[in-house]
Amino acid sequence: MEAAWRFREREQHLKVPYDHTEGAHPLGRWLSDQRRAFRAGQMTGERAAELEELGIVWDTADAAFAENLAAARAYYEQRGTLAAPRHATVLDKPVGQWLTNVHRPGGLGKDPARADRRAAALAAIDEDWNPATLGWTVDWQRHYSYLTQLLAERARLKAITPGVTRHGGGIGRWLATQRRDWARLNTEQQDRLGALGVTPAKVVHAHTAPARAAAASRAGRGAEAFNKGLQALQQDLAREGGGTPGRSHVEQLPDGSEHRTGVWIVNQKQRRDRLRPDRLRALADLGLEWAGS
Structure with missing residues (x-):
């Protein structure tokens, strides 16, 4: 207790490394022993009260989460969203990387x-904190x-054209892409954009621009193949709890088809330099x- 008191007086906290x-x-080891005794119900109330008065952190995992949650709240106050890019930092915390981690299957801990x-604490800040559960990416959100x-x-929708940015994001260009690729959006995405007044771009008929239509068709097939691979990878990660599947892995999709997800990942890595930024993200x-490096 005396050693803990000296540390607390000097450092103004009792988050002591184990070693x-x-x-x-x-x-550090002594405090770990106290936590273990407390969890096992082997500590008197008097001793627990003395340690709490001193400032012991009973659950170090919860303490770390609380610190990162505070950083996430500060980021939301600055940007109005928790859809942070991976490199984002606030309050000297790598909040973007932390949010990326908690988005992953099992990222909020093993205890349900x-x-x-x-999850409720994050939703209290931003109800759309985990876009993957809604069917789209952090970048889209x-x-x-x-x-x-x-x-x-009070910006006018017609004035948000390519070149218009916010916080470094090309909103005008993104909006044009959503209007052009409207059919590839899921129903919820279309509803959300529609509520803002966004409508799909006018379709160019094939007989007036056959070359453009053919190019769009090829792009559509490529997007469909990429989205199918992304779906297969998301499904594998959700089931297995993380870890990239091996080259020989084949994923069974809900429609009954099989997807060679392992080969698909290798192919994406080989053509990394030619992938669009949104696909890399x-x-x-x-x-x-390798997609974020």
């Missing part, structure tokens, strides 16, 4: 009750949030480190 010694005393509490903010600030959000 820390205070003088000759193994303070604790995971539910943590971030741009949609910024578009909503621009319109709330989608792959990086699923934990493929």
Whole structure:
């Protein structure tokens, strides 16, 4: 207790690393023993009260989550969304990387009750904190949030053209892409954009522009193949709890078809330099480190 008091007086907290010694005393290990005794119900109320008065952190995992949650709240106050890019930092915390981690299957912890509490705490800040559960990427959610903010600030939708940005995001270009690729959006995405007044771009008929239509058809097939691969990878990660599937892995999709997900991942990595930025971000959000480097 004396060693803990000295540490607290000097550092103004009692978050002591496990291997820390205070003088000759193994303070970090001793505090770990106290937590273990407390959890096992082997500690008197008097001793627990003394430790709490001193400032012991009973659950270090919850303490770390609380610190990162505070950073997430500060980020939301600045940007109006928790759809942070991976490199985002606030309050000296890598909040973007932390949010990427908690988006992953099992990212909120293995205990279901604790995971539910943590999810509720994030939802209290931003109900759309985990876009993957809605069927789209963090990148899409971030741009949609910024578009909503621009319109709330009385920007005219017609004035949001390529070149218009917010917080470094190309909102005008993104909006044009959504209108052009309207058919590829899911129903909820279409409804959300429609509520803002966004409508799909006019279709160019094939007989007036056959070359453009053919190119669009090829692009559509490529997008469909990429989205199918992304769906297969998301499904594998949700089931297995993380870890990239091997080259030989074949994923069974809900429609009964099989997808050679392992080969698909290898192909994406080989053509990394030719992938669009939004596709790279989608792959990086699923934990493929080479896509975000």
